[in-house]
Amino acid sequence: EDKVVQSPLSLVVHEGDTVTLNCSYEVTNFRSLLWYKQEKKAPTFLFMLTSSGIEKKSGRLSSILDKKELFSILNITATQTGDSAVYLCAVDPYNTDKLIFGTGTRLQVFP
Amino acid sequence: GAGVSQSPSNKVTEKGKDVELRCDPISGHTALYWYRQSLGQGLEFLIYFQGNSAPDKSGLPSDRFSAERTGGSVSTLTIQRTQQEDSAVYLCASSRLGQSYEQYFGPGTRLTVT
Numbered sequence: 001e002d003k004v005v006q007s008p009l010s011l012v013v014h015e016g017d018t019v020t021l022n023c024s025y026e027v028t029n030f031r032s033l034l035w036y037k038q039e040k041k042a043p044t045f046l047f048m049l050t051s052s053g054i055e056k057k058s059g060r061l062s063s064i065l066d067k068k069e070l071f072s073i074l075n076i077t078a079t080q081t082g083d084s085a086v087y088l089c090a091v092d093p094y095n096t097d098k099l100i101f102g103t104g105t106r107l108q109v110f111p
Numbered sequence: 112g113a114g115v116s117q118s119p120s121n122k123v124t125e126k127g128k129d130v131e132l133r134c135d136p137i138s139g140h141t142a143l144y145w146y147r148q149s150l151g152q153g154l155e156f157l158i159y160f161q162g163n164s165a166p167d168k169s170g171l172p173s174d175r176f177s178a179e180r181t182g183g184s185v186s187t188l189t190i191q192r193t194q195q196e197d198s199a200v201y202l203c204a205s206s207r208l209g210q211s212y213e214q215y216f217g218p219g220t221r222l223t224v225t
Binding site for chain 1: 115142144146151152153154155156159161167169170200202211212213214215216217218219221
Protein backbone atom coordinates (compact mmCIF):
# COMPACT_ATOMS: atom_id res chain seq x y z
CA GLU A 1 0.00 0.00 0.00
CA ASP A 2 1.31 3.43 -0.95
CA LYS A 3 2.09 5.64 2.02
CA VAL A 4 3.76 8.87 3.02
CA VAL A 5 5.16 9.36 6.52
CA GLN A 6 6.20 12.70 7.96
CA SER A 7 8.26 13.45 11.03
CA PRO A 8 8.25 14.94 13.49
CA LEU A 9 4.51 15.27 14.02
CA SER A 10 5.04 18.60 15.73
CA LEU A 11 7.87 20.98 16.37
CA VAL A 12 8.18 24.03 18.61
CA VAL A 13 11.06 26.45 18.03
CA HIS A 14 12.02 30.05 18.63
CA GLU A 15 12.41 32.68 15.98
CA GLY A 16 15.75 32.44 14.25
CA ASP A 17 16.08 28.69 14.66
CA THR A 18 16.59 26.42 11.67
CA VAL A 19 14.26 23.45 11.26
CA THR A 20 14.30 20.31 9.14
CA LEU A 21 11.10 18.50 8.32
CA ASN A 22 11.21 14.93 7.05
CA CYS A 23 9.07 13.03 4.58
CA SER A 24 9.57 9.39 3.64
CA TYR A 25 7.48 7.47 1.17
CA GLU A 26 6.68 4.06 -0.23
CA VAL A 27 4.96 4.51 -3.56
CA THR A 28 4.92 2.49 -6.74
CA ASN A 29 5.30 4.48 -9.95
CA PHE A 30 6.71 7.58 -8.27
CA ARG A 31 6.42 10.74 -10.35
CA SER A 32 7.00 13.65 -8.00
CA LEU A 33 6.95 14.77 -4.38
CA LEU A 34 5.23 17.93 -3.27
CA TRP A 35 5.38 20.15 -0.22
CA TYR A 36 2.48 22.33 0.91
CA LYS A 37 2.07 24.86 3.71
CA GLN A 38 -1.27 24.83 5.49
CA GLU A 39 -1.88 27.81 7.76
CA LYS A 40 -5.61 27.69 8.33
CA LYS A 41 -7.63 25.59 5.97
CA ALA A 42 -6.27 25.81 2.44
CA PRO A 43 -2.82 24.29 1.73
CA THR A 44 -0.63 26.37 -0.53
CA PHE A 45 1.88 24.84 -2.88
CA LEU A 46 5.58 25.23 -1.98
CA PHE A 47 7.73 22.87 -4.04
CA MET A 48 7.61 20.04 -6.50
CA LEU A 49 10.57 17.67 -6.60
CA THR A 50 11.15 15.10 -9.29
CA SER A 51 14.91 14.52 -9.42
CA SER A 52 17.28 13.39 -6.71
CA GLY A 53 19.88 15.76 -5.36
CA ILE A 54 18.57 18.95 -6.93
CA GLU A 55 17.72 21.50 -4.28
CA LYS A 56 14.68 23.68 -4.74
CA LYS A 57 14.90 27.00 -2.95
CA SER A 58 12.51 29.82 -2.21
CA GLY A 59 13.74 32.44 0.20
CA ARG A 60 14.41 30.80 3.54
CA LEU A 61 12.81 27.53 2.46
CA SER A 62 14.60 24.79 0.61
CA SER A 63 13.90 21.18 -0.17
CA ILE A 64 15.70 18.20 -1.62
CA LEU A 65 14.72 14.71 -2.69
CA ASP A 66 16.56 11.39 -2.37
CA LYS A 67 14.89 8.86 -4.66
CA LYS A 68 17.25 6.09 -3.65
CA GLU A 69 16.46 6.34 0.05
CA LEU A 70 12.86 7.45 -0.66
CA PHE A 71 12.73 10.61 1.38
CA SER A 72 12.69 14.37 1.18
CA ILE A 73 13.52 17.13 3.62
CA LEU A 74 12.19 20.64 3.91
CA ASN A 75 14.52 23.13 5.56
CA ILE A 76 13.49 26.48 6.94
CA THR A 77 16.28 28.78 8.08
CA ALA A 78 15.96 31.81 10.35
CA THR A 79 12.39 30.87 11.20
CA GLN A 80 9.78 33.56 11.77
CA THR A 81 6.44 33.44 13.55
CA GLY A 82 4.78 33.57 10.14
CA ASP A 83 6.28 30.18 9.36
CA SER A 84 3.96 28.63 11.94
CA ALA A 85 1.78 26.20 10.00
CA VAL A 86 1.26 22.56 9.15
CA TYR A 87 3.64 21.42 6.43
CA LEU A 88 2.23 18.68 4.26
CA CYS A 89 4.18 16.31 2.07
CA ALA A 90 2.46 14.50 -0.79
CA VAL A 91 3.51 12.09 -3.49
CA ASP A 92 2.14 12.15 -7.02
CA PRO A 93 2.27 8.65 -8.56
CA TYR A 94 2.51 8.11 -12.32
CA ASN A 95 -0.50 5.92 -12.70
CA THR A 96 -3.05 8.17 -11.07
CA ASP A 97 -3.81 11.83 -10.51
CA LYS A 98 -4.48 11.24 -6.82
CA LEU A 99 -1.97 12.76 -4.47
CA ILE A 100 -1.06 10.73 -1.40
CA PHE A 101 -0.61 12.99 1.60
CA GLY A 102 1.27 12.51 4.82
CA THR A 103 -0.27 13.59 8.12
CA GLY A 104 1.83 16.73 8.19
CA THR A 105 4.26 18.35 10.62
CA ARG A 106 2.86 21.11 12.81
CA LEU A 107 5.48 23.82 13.24
CA GLN A 108 5.08 26.49 15.89
CA VAL A 109 7.54 29.36 15.95
CA PHE A 110 7.53 31.53 19.07
CA PRO A 111 9.07 35.01 19.34
CA GLY B 112 -9.02 35.42 -11.50
CA ALA B 113 -10.69 34.15 -8.38
CA GLY B 114 -9.40 31.11 -6.56
CA VAL B 115 -11.30 28.01 -5.56
CA SER B 116 -14.33 28.85 -3.47
CA GLN B 117 -16.32 26.63 -1.15
CA SER B 118 -19.55 27.02 0.70
CA PRO B 119 -20.60 27.02 3.39
CA SER B 120 -17.46 27.79 5.37
CA ASN B 121 -18.94 26.15 8.44
CA LYS B 122 -21.81 23.71 8.80
CA VAL B 123 -23.26 22.29 11.99
CA THR B 124 -25.78 19.53 11.53
CA GLU B 125 -27.52 16.92 13.60
CA LYS B 126 -26.64 13.29 13.30
CA GLY B 127 -28.77 11.61 10.64
CA LYS B 128 -29.32 14.71 8.52
CA ASP B 129 -28.06 15.11 4.96
CA VAL B 130 -25.60 17.86 4.01
CA GLU B 131 -24.41 19.33 0.74
CA LEU B 132 -21.05 21.01 0.34
CA ARG B 133 -20.27 23.11 -2.69
CA CYS B 134 -17.05 23.75 -4.56
CA ASP B 135 -16.49 26.27 -7.33
CA PRO B 136 -13.12 25.57 -9.00
CA ILE B 137 -10.83 27.97 -10.81
CA SER B 138 -12.10 28.73 -14.28
CA GLY B 139 -10.33 26.59 -16.85
CA HIS B 140 -9.27 23.90 -14.40
CA THR B 141 -10.57 20.61 -15.67
CA ALA B 142 -9.58 18.54 -12.65
CA LEU B 143 -11.42 18.78 -9.33
CA TYR B 144 -10.65 16.92 -6.12
CA TRP B 145 -12.37 16.49 -2.79
CA TYR B 146 -10.40 15.74 0.36
CA ARG B 147 -11.29 15.30 3.99
CA GLN B 148 -9.09 16.36 6.87
CA SER B 149 -9.96 15.16 10.33
CA LEU B 150 -8.46 16.84 13.37
CA GLY B 151 -4.72 16.29 13.46
CA GLN B 152 -4.75 14.16 10.34
CA GLY B 153 -3.43 14.58 6.82
CA LEU B 154 -5.59 15.01 3.77
CA GLU B 155 -7.66 11.98 2.88
CA PHE B 156 -8.56 11.70 -0.80
CA LEU B 157 -12.28 11.27 -1.45
CA ILE B 158 -13.10 11.71 -5.13
CA TYR B 159 -11.59 13.10 -8.33
CA PHE B 160 -13.24 14.52 -11.44
CA GLN B 161 -11.32 14.99 -14.68
CA GLY B 162 -13.16 16.60 -17.56
CA ASN B 163 -15.92 14.38 -18.88
CA SER B 164 -14.34 11.14 -17.70
CA ALA B 165 -16.00 8.98 -15.10
CA PRO B 166 -14.98 10.19 -11.63
CA ASP B 167 -12.53 8.26 -9.48
CA LYS B 168 -14.61 7.49 -6.41
CA SER B 169 -12.15 5.12 -4.81
CA GLY B 170 -11.65 7.31 -1.74
CA LEU B 171 -15.28 7.66 -0.71
CA PRO B 172 -15.52 6.06 2.76
CA SER B 173 -19.07 4.74 2.42
CA ASP B 174 -22.12 4.80 0.18
CA ARG B 175 -23.45 7.70 2.24
CA PHE B 176 -20.97 9.88 0.38
CA SER B 177 -21.53 10.99 -3.20
CA ALA B 178 -20.43 13.83 -5.42
CA GLU B 179 -21.34 15.27 -8.74
CA ARG B 180 -19.90 17.86 -11.00
CA THR B 181 -22.31 19.66 -13.26
CA GLY B 182 -21.23 21.17 -16.54
CA GLY B 183 -17.60 20.41 -15.80
CA SER B 184 -17.44 23.19 -13.25
CA VAL B 185 -19.19 23.39 -9.88
CA SER B 186 -19.16 20.28 -7.73
CA THR B 187 -21.36 19.21 -4.85
CA LEU B 188 -20.34 16.69 -2.21
CA THR B 189 -23.33 15.13 -0.49
CA ILE B 190 -23.21 13.23 2.77
CA GLN B 191 -26.39 11.38 3.66
CA ARG B 192 -27.41 10.37 7.17
CA THR B 193 -24.43 12.12 8.70
CA GLN B 194 -22.54 10.48 11.54
CA GLN B 195 -20.34 12.09 14.16
CA GLU B 196 -17.25 10.58 12.56
CA ASP B 197 -18.04 12.63 9.44
CA SER B 198 -17.01 15.75 11.35
CA ALA B 199 -13.98 17.16 9.55
CA VAL B 200 -12.82 19.89 7.22
CA TYR B 201 -13.74 19.10 3.64
CA LEU B 202 -11.33 20.62 1.16
CA CYS B 203 -11.81 21.01 -2.56
CA ALA B 204 -8.95 21.56 -4.99
CA SER B 205 -8.67 22.09 -8.72
CA SER B 206 -5.87 21.85 -11.24
CA ARG B 207 -5.18 22.10 -14.91
CA LEU B 208 -5.25 18.99 -17.06
CA GLY B 209 -2.16 16.89 -16.39
CA GLN B 210 -0.97 19.15 -13.56
CA SER B 211 -2.26 17.30 -10.53
CA TYR B 212 0.94 18.26 -8.75
CA GLU B 213 -0.16 21.88 -8.63
CA GLN B 214 -3.54 21.78 -7.01
CA TYR B 215 -5.13 24.96 -5.79
CA PHE B 216 -7.15 24.47 -2.65
CA GLY B 217 -10.29 26.18 -1.50
CA PRO B 218 -10.75 27.44 2.05
CA GLY B 219 -12.66 24.33 3.05
CA THR B 220 -15.92 23.63 4.81
CA ARG B 221 -15.77 22.71 8.48
CA LEU B 222 -18.51 20.16 9.13
CA THR B 223 -19.56 19.42 12.67
CA VAL B 224 -22.07 16.64 13.29
CA THR B 225 -23.69 16.82 16.72
